[in-house]
Amino acid sequence: MPPRRQDASENGLARGTFLLLLAPALILLFLSLYPFLSGLYTSLTDQKLYAAGGTRFVGFGNFVRLAGTPLFWTALGNTLTYTALVVAIQLPLGLAFALLLDIPGRLQSFFRSVLVLPLLIPPVVAGLMWKTMMQPQQGVLNYLLSLLGIDPQPWLANPATAMISVVLIDTWLFTPLAAIILLAGLQSISVELTEAARVDGASPWQIVRRIKLPLLGPYVLLVALFRVSDALKSLEIIYATTRGGPLNATRTLHVMAYEEAYRWSNLGRAMAIVFVLWALCYAISGTLLALWQRQEARRYAR
Amino acid sequence: MPADWSLRALRGHALLALGYLAFAFFVLFPIVWIFLMSLKSFGDIIAYPPRFLFTPTLENYVEVLFGGEAERAAGEIPDLLRFLMNSVIISGGAVLVSIVLAVPAAYALARRRTGGARNIQFTFLSFRFAPELSIILPLYVIYTRTGLYDTYAGMILVHQLITLPLSVLILASFFRDIPQEIEEAARVDGANVLRILVSIVVPIARPGIASAMIIAFIFSWNNLIFGLVLAGGATRPVTMGILQSMTFDQIKWGLMAASAMVSALPGMVAAILFQRQITRGLTLGAVK
Numbered sequence: 130m131p132p133r134r135q136d137a138s139e140n141g142l143a144r145g146t147f148l149l150l151l152a153p154a155l156i157l158l159f160l161s162l163y164p165f166l167s168g169l170y171t172s173l174t175d176q177k178l179y180a181a182g183g184t185r186f187v188g189f190g191n192f193v194r195l196a197g198t199p200l201f202w203t204a205l206g207n208t209l210t211y212t213a214l215v216v217a218i219q220l221p222l223g224l225a226f227a228l229l230l231d232i233p234g235r236l237q238s239f240f241r242s243v244l245v246l247p248l249l250i251p252p253v254v255a256g257l258m259w260k261t262m263m264q265p266q267q268g269v270l271n272y273l274l275s276l277l278g279i280d281p282q283p284w285l286a287n288p289a290t291a292m293i294s295v296v297l298i299d300t301w302l303f304t305p306l307a308a309i310i311l312l313a314g315l316q317s318i319s320v321e322l323t324e325a326a327r328v329d330g331a332s333p334w335q336i337v338r339r340i341k342l343p344l345l346g347p348y349v350l351l352v353a354l355f356r357v358s359d360a361l362k363s364l365e366i367i368y369a370t371t372r373g374g375p376l377n378a379t380r381t382l383h384v385m386a387y388e389e390a391y392r393w394s395n396l397g398r399a400m401a402i403v404f405v406l407w408a409l410c411y412a413i414s415g416t417l418l419a420l421w422q423r424q425e426a427r428r429y430a431r
Numbered sequence: 432m433p434a435d436w437s438l439r440a441l442r443g444h445a446l447l448a449l450g451y452l453a454f455a456f457f458v459l460f461p462i463v464w465i466f467l468m469s470l471k472s473f474g475d476i477i478a479y480p481p482r483f484l485f486t487p488t489l490e491n492y493v494e495v496l497f498g499g500e501a502e503r504a505a506g507e508i509p510d511l512l513r514f515l516m517n518s519v520i521i522s523g524g525a526v527l528v529s530i531v532l533a534v535p536a537a538y539a540l541a542r543r544r545t546g547g548a549r550n551i552q553f554t555f556l557s558f559r560f561a562p563e564l565s566i567i568l569p570l571y572v573i574y575t576r577t578g579l580y581d582t583y584a585g586m587i588l589v590h591q592l593i594t595l596p597l598s599v600l601i602l603a604s605f606f607r608d609i610p611q612e613i614e615e616a617a618r619v620d621g622a623n624v625l626r627i628l629v630s631i632v633v634p635i636a637r638p639g640i641a642s643a644m645i646i647a648f649i650f651s652w653n654n655l656i657f658g659l660v661l662a663g664g665a666t667r668p669v670t671m672g673i674l675q676s677m678t679f680d681q682i683k684w685g686l687m688a689a690s691a692m693v694s695a696l697p698g699m700v701a702a703i704l705f706q707r708q709i710t711r712g713l714t715l716g717a718v719k
Contacts, residue, residue, distance in 0.1 A: 141543040148626050151551065154536035154599060158558070161566050168569035178571075199627055209454055229450050240451070243458055248700025248713060250462075251653035253670045254691045258465045261684050269464055269481045301461060309710055351714070362562040365655045369674055386564050389658075396568065402700045403564045414560040418553065 191245035191401035223307025256369030314348030469688035491689035514672030525590035537602030581663035605639025642708030
């Protein structure tokens, strides 16, 4: 079809129309810049949440103070541990689920409906559900372990096991997301390719390892992007179960910031924590996003 | 050789069956267990070893939905019902506002092929990266000053942070799938963009719009932190209500289980009825 108008055919919509259609949504969204910037200023003051009276400008005082607070470093460590565990567990498990659901069979559509269920349950509710199941004395989880001959675990009640317990709840909730994305990746691989390998005598395992896994690159990145960006700012599951305890074992930066504001009324200091976390989130998630973008661009170019 | 082969195949099948079983157990057990718990009497709940067989009762549901005897006598609305109502108003309102703004925005993003358009799309995506408190803690100060704290309008406004980027990204992915020839034909006939959008694109993209609305509603419904910071007694959403009632009555597991089931209902119904659209929406349209 011959180009009708230069602008319309090369770039799609004309620029004016484009901006006009986009404006209302963008304006509403960028309203959030105002609280964001005012929060940035707050992080440079000693503002209290509840107390009236004036606030003082303290420059980078809050940040300097944070650097000298051991709990801050604990919380930073917890945030990174949580995120690393989430990715290290959910990627392989999600891949296992995806490979399982990629095998044609009669029950597949049922399994796929089942798969999305946890994703649609409020994280707080999931936290409370698991908290009841993880009760050390009466919880059903320890009962099930006892059937397998495994000793009862203290789960959320012990500093040594609290972190992995919270990650386990996160894993139950969000591994399905990893599985959905990776399954879509597996199904985008052309049947001719795997069929040809099968005819050449490749075993199912070889087909997975040599053909399917290498082609999953962009999808693995997408899973990492989604899960890392959420895990870095995790708060709801932790708030519903341990509130950062026991002995700060699950106190992440986001939880610490919330407590600093609402428990200790130190809004200025809370905002300082939030912006450290914010920088961390953008640095890590931004890198993953850039990597994914590059892979996608390469795929479109092909 | 054949005997060996069939033995291996059998072992493969057994392994596969075991895999499916483990998968189904992992995903479903917590939901089934809490569902069973919601149907148990207090005695059955605290029994150890846990009871898998028991006489089911609806008393937990009756209490959370219609109130205890004292509340019923006083003619009060039970807390959970009020929280549910708040959540319906907030999430429903937020989705309606979002979809009106997101349809034109997503169409614009889907139909302009420039670097700028792509960058704006990634800006929408990057809203997911920000820790919520970076916006809503300062917003708390602003809301208490302007009187938006603990109001439906204030809650609907702040929920745009969830529902709007989500709707735009999902819709843009669906709009891209619509072939442009029809629109081209309409344009030649002299229809303007708004007309094309309303009478051609929207009707074709109805499943996409449904998908965006369902996902946006569920994510807004499931959110805790906005309510925790910006809602008080008048607009308290269901997620916060459940957490709060649990903190005060640690031992009322049956009520917790029933409330959990009720609050997770929108998500679970959607999961069963709209599985395909949801799968695509959950990945923000990045995966079809």
